[in-house]
Amino acid sequence: MIKVQTRDLLEQFHLELIGGKDGLHREIVTSDISRPGMEMAGYFKYYPKERLQLMGRTELSFLIDLPNNEMRQLMDNLCTDVTPGIVITRGQDVPQGLIDVADEAGVPLMRSLHKTTRVISRLTNYLETRFAPTTAVHGVLVDVYGVGVLITGKSGIGKSETALELVKRGHRLVADDNVEIRQEDYDTLIGNPPNLIEYLLEIRGLGIINVMTLFGAGAVRNYKRISLVVHLETWEENKQYDRLGLDEDRMKIMDVDLPKAIIPVRPGRNLSVIIEVAAMNFRLKRMGVNTAEEFSERLNSVFDDVDSTEIE
């Protein structure tokens, strides 16, 4: 399971640690961030103590204006034994009294030079990414004309070979054979290779090759949003394949529904060109041009014309 510690934030955001360093190992369990506003006024009934706390100018100045003992008391209430840390924004000065309380409680007190809203959005982004649900699929991920295409299919159907040809045609390899996928938001899937096999491609008969050293840095990517699934399968005589492109097949990975094209494989079919065209067609559809639908409408209008002439 993914574990995020307060320590990670320090490194990631170059925060300055000003107190409570005993608590750096504390675990952050949620991507939600709290700005203790009501708590400053003494209302702790719904205090989200397990969240990272962020103190902007308003909160801190309010706290500092309080009499010393009240300030320490409030700070003590904020520093529970599960609070992963408190971040002060705008590089504000923190009274020694507060630092002492944080030290005693072992809650890391950190300072950032940036504005509160900026810090919130960056922290949220980072935490959301770290807590994103992940899975792994067997397939090859390639960036074709900027569209992340996940090629799936049985072992030995020619996924890696197709990827190699796509790379040769100027596209980019993201991951071969095993793609780690994380879900961001509710509608975005990001795929990346497992560290060990980054840039590598396995071609039967050749073995493992390094696409980056062979084809250059422009031939690889470290991660890519997945937009389209192309499923390769051996051509079955009796199976009906999509001839129009009116109905889209879908494939669900975690909560995200992706369009999926099933491409039958047969000698003489140039898969990389078909995948290139699939990617371009996908972009075209996103720009509002749907050839299959337009054609169908054109056909329908011919029928309508025939109908109207009959009435006349």
Next chain:
Amino acid sequence: MKVVERELTVKIDPGLQARPAAKFVQEANRFSAEIFLEKGGKQVNAKSIMGVMSLAIGMNEVVGIQADGPDEDEAIEKLSQFITAES
């Protein structure tokens, strides 16, 4: 749908390095069943060399192996033998 599953401790010394991994994958490819290998919550296709190598399976680690297909029992039997064979 019936799926055969087994959990075992790797005994190959020092683990599934490149050569043993390739051998393992070759072995797996002889069966028509879908075979998966799992370690630490990550599951990969046992017929893919890159997948198996990306798990970096070391000696004495616990892995799960799963097969689904006409020759699933035989597949699990053979592959289990392979990774639990003390060398």
